[in-house]
Structures are given as C-alpha cells and as structure tokens.
Amino acid sequence: MMRTLSVMYRHALRTVRAAGMPFFVSVLMCAMGLFGLAVFATFMLNVDRLTGSVSERIRAVCFLDVKGLAEAEEVEARVAALDGVKHTVLVTPEQALEKVAASLGEDGQAARDSGIVMPFIVEATPAPGAVGDGWLGRLREVPGVDEVMHPSADIERVDAFLDLVHGSGLFLAVLMGLVVLVVVSNAVRLTLFSRREEIAIMKLVGATDGFVRGPFLFEGFLQGVLGGLVALSLLYLTQEVWSQVFATALAGTLGAATFDSLPVSSALWLVLGGGLLGLCGGAISIGRFLRV
Amino acid sequence: MPYPAPAMIELYHVQKRYPGQDAPALDDINLQVDKGEFCLLTGPSGAGKSTLLRLLFLAEEATRGQVLIGGKNVAQVKKRHRPMMRRNLGVVFQDFKLLERYSVFDNVSLALDVQGRRKDDVRQRTDKMLEQVGLAHKSDQKIAHLSGGEQQRVAIARALVTDPAILLADEPTGNLDPERSNDIMDLLLRAHARGTTILVATHDPALLERYRHRVVSLKAGRVEKDERFR
Numbered sequence: 001m002m003r004t005l006s007v008m009y010r011h012a013l014r015t016v017r018a019a020g021m022p023f024f025v026s027v028l029m030c031a032m033g034l035f036g037l038a039v040f041a042t043f044m045l046n047v048d049r050l051t052g053s054v055s056e057r058i059r060a061v062c063f064l065d066v067k068g069l070a071e072a073e074e075v076e077a078r079v080a081a082l083d084g085v086k087h088t089v090l091v092t093p094e095q096a097l098e099k100v101a102a103s104l105g106e107d108g109q110a111a112r113d114s115g116i117v118m119p120f121i122v123e124a125t126p127a128p129g130a131v132g133d134g135w136l137g138r139l140r141e142v143p144g145v146d147e148v149m150h151p152s153a154d155i156e157r158v159d160a161f162l163d164l165v166h167g168s169g170l171f172l173a174v175l176m177g178l179v180v181l182v183v184v185s186n187a188v189r190l191t192l193f194s195r196r197e198e199i200a201i202m203k204l205v206g207a208t209d210g211f212v213r214g215p216f217l218f219e220g221f222l223q224g225v226l227g228g229l230v231a232l233s234l235l236y237l238t239q240e241v242w243s244q245v246f247a248t249a250l251a252g253t254l255g256a257a258t259f260d261s262l263p264v265s266s267a268l269w270l271v272l273g274g275g276l277l278g279l280c281g282g283a284i285s286i287g288r289f290l291r292v
Numbered sequence: 293m294p295y296p297a298p299a300m301i302e303l304y305h306v307q308k309r310y311p312g313q314d315a316p317a318l319d320d321i322n323l324q325v326d327k328g329e330f331c332l333l334t335g336p337s338g339a340g341k342s343t344l345l346r347l348l349f350l351a352e353e354a355t356r357g358q359v360l361i362g363g364k365n366v367a368q369v370k371k372r373h374r375p376m377m378r379r380n381l382g383v384v385f386q387d388f389k390l391l392e393r394y395s396v397f398d399n400v401s402l403a404l405d406v407q408g409r410r411k412d413d414v415r416q417r418t419d420k421m422l423e424q425v426g427l428a429h430k431s432d433q434k435i436a437h438l439s440g441g442e443q444q445r446v447a448i449a450r451a452l453v454t455d456p457a458i459l460l461a462d463e464p465t466g467n468l469d470p471e472r473s474n475d476i477m478d479l480l481l482r483a484h485a486r487g488t489t490i491l492v493a494t495h496d497p498a499l500l501e502r503y504r505h506r507v508v509s510l511k512a513g514r515v516e517k518d519e520r521f522r
Contacts, residue, residue, distance in 0.1 A: 007405045202406060203375070205402055
C-alpha cells in the first residue's frame, strides 16, 4: 500500500513537472479566485468588528425624574444592577448643560446663559450583544427613569445592511469556489489531453484506474493549495500596503483605523479549502474526460 | 496417456467488425495457443493480425465469439479486474509505445511500479532485464536519445520484466536490419525457454523461415493455415 502511494506520489510529481505552464497559470487563476474570497472575508471581519464596537460604544441616555443627587445615585445603582449593563455614568444637571454647551461650540455660551435646567442623566453602556434583547425596555422600567434615548433604529438598519452584505459574501464565496473548480478542472483536463497516450500506456501495462487517477487528483489538490498560499501572500501584502498608506490617510476620518488580519484558522481553511476545491476539480475532470 | 498442455489463449468463432466497414476485420477465428508455445501469426497487411492481438491484450472487445486468456473469458472479466489480467500479459507494440519523457529505467520499471512492487525488487528486476537486453549502460538515458533498435529492446524489456505468462508482440522486428532482428528474436526465444507463451505477429519472411515453431496464417480476417513444425 505504502509502496503504491509512494510510486503514485512520484508519478504525481512527474505529472506536475510535465504539466508545465498550464499548471502555473491554473495556480495563479486559483490564487485570484481565493484572493477575492480572502479579501472579502477580511473586509467583513473588519466591518463586523467596527460596527460591533460602535454599537457597544453608543450609550443609552436615561433622563431621570428625581429630586436630588441622592435619589439620582439610587437610580444609577438600579440601572447598573440591570442585566446587559456594562457601565454607568451619572451626569449632574450642571455637567449635562456643560456637555450640551461644549457640543455647540461657539454657540455654547448662549446655552449656558439661557437658564435651561437639565435633568439628572445616567449614561448606560451596554454589555456586548445586550442591545436589542429588550434592553431598552428594561431601562425604561427602572423606577426614576423618565425617558431613554438610544439610536437603536439606526443600529438595526446597519444590522440589516450587514446581513445583506453577509448574504452577498456567501454568494461570492460560492461563486469563487466554482471559479476555482472550473479552473482546476480545465487545467487537469489540459494535462490529461497532453498525456493521454501516456495514460493509455500505463493502462496497457496493468495500471488500475486508481493508479492513473491518483497523480491527477494530487495535481488538482496541489494547484488548490498553492493557489491558497499565493492568495494568502497577496492578502498579507495588501494589508501591509493598507495599513501603511491608506489607514494613515483615513485615520482622521475613521478615527483610529486599525485593521484586523484574517485569523490563522481562517487562513488555514482558505488553503485547505483551495486544496479540496482543486481535488474536486481534478476528480470532475478525470471523471468526465479520462474514462479509464 | 499424458494430459494435453492447457491452452493459454483460446478463440472460438471470434468476429471483430468495426463500425462503417463492410467486411469484418476478423471472421470466425478459432485458435488455441498452448502454454509455453511459440506461435508466429502471419499474413499480409490488413489480414487481421494486429486486430487479433488487440483483442488479446483487452484493447478491444470481440463483436462475436469467445476469447479466453488463461482459461478466463475476457468478456466476463469486470472492468476493474482487467488491470490484473493485463499484468499477466507482456505486450510489444509495433510503435513501441514508450514514454518519451521517461528514462529507459523508468519505462521498464513502470510495468512493475503499477503492480505496487517493492522498490528494491523493482530496481533489481529492472537492472537485470536491462542487462539481458544489453541496455544497462543506457539506463538513465531518455527514450528520445535511443535508436529504433534500442527503443525496441526497451519495449521488450518492459514486456518481459514482470515475467508474464503470455508475451504478445506486434511486428517486433519491423524496420530493423537482419542482425538487430535476430537479436530481438533471441530475446523472445529466451523468454520462451523460461516457459512464456509467445505469440508474434509478423510478415517478415526471414523470421518465418528461421523461427518456425508454429505458424498461423491469416488472410482477410480468417485463419488460412495453421502449421506446426516442432
């Protein structure tokens, strides 16, 4: 068994060497397909992270209906004790007015002089994943809380948009997978055509179908794996360029524009997935065109 | 009374007809070749010699009749078992059918490789066979660098390296000078002496004169004569 595998491996390497340029063209085509997939995955990863952190940073503003600081502190303690509340800050009416004035810039002084009396406010930061799970309703039910402001409708719209993007990503992934499949299948078919006489000879001296198929399946797998590795290299190169050029340029617009790389596990899946797609491409080609 | 030698090759009322052709390539062929026999198959071009060999090495199927190899009816052998059957056959093709990108050694060892033999066994048998055909010194050379006669010897070495029960050769001396032809035939005779059943298709009169053991003559797809001389 081991001997047969070793001989098949040797023939597979010979197959790869004999395949020449079509093999490398096919590796590049696979790499392009997988690169597109990897870029999209990295983009989604960062969009998810960004939107997740934004939704976590957006605090619910609870306007209190209380008579003094002691009562406001009691309400704050009740809010802090709620499930899904990560952190609370009590804002006094004076601090609230100052915040409003500061946000108005040059017109802020007018707000200071207007004599508006602001209520006590508790700013509640949601725990990760807490928003949307009846969280705002629970805040509103806390005794002493008069009104709660939170841009949950906007966040839901962003979530809906992200769902759409995720769906498109899945479609794109399937499409890229098919591209890799077709590319590898055709590359193996080319090799088969160029070596059909050799295959016939192998059959005539007693080679089994498996012995003949093995090297071509290996070739497909190798194309996919190499395509995956090239795609990963391109991805990390792109990320480097992004972080050094674009991220610096956009830092003012997006705040701290940090960039997450594809996790190692996903990178491994990309390479393995490329290999499996290549294997399938090889199998399809042999099944359809070899007829051994 | 001694038992008759078992037949290695048996054909009963075999017909082979190719689509679009009026006359069959082979018609009502009845032939038995016994174990260890040396048989020459002769006849003019188009007589059906190569077609008959193609039926025997399972490259084609008979349109009608039965073909038995080593007692097994090839029509009943499942497709996945055909490689095992082919491993008992050594075939020397008229056009050699060698792998040009491979070395001499790799061409010969291929027949052993596909059987999953151990590496040292492959090495030993291949080296020995190359020595027998006088090509040990060209073991690493690519086929394209060999002369026609040398390529023919590589083809014979590949056919014999597995010690097949049957050797089929289609015009093994075609386009070779008489001296080279005799060398090739000597190789076949040596295999015959080791007990291999040999069936050689040829229309070379010199060979027919010199190596006449049994000569089966085909004409227009039918057996015209079947003569035993030894």
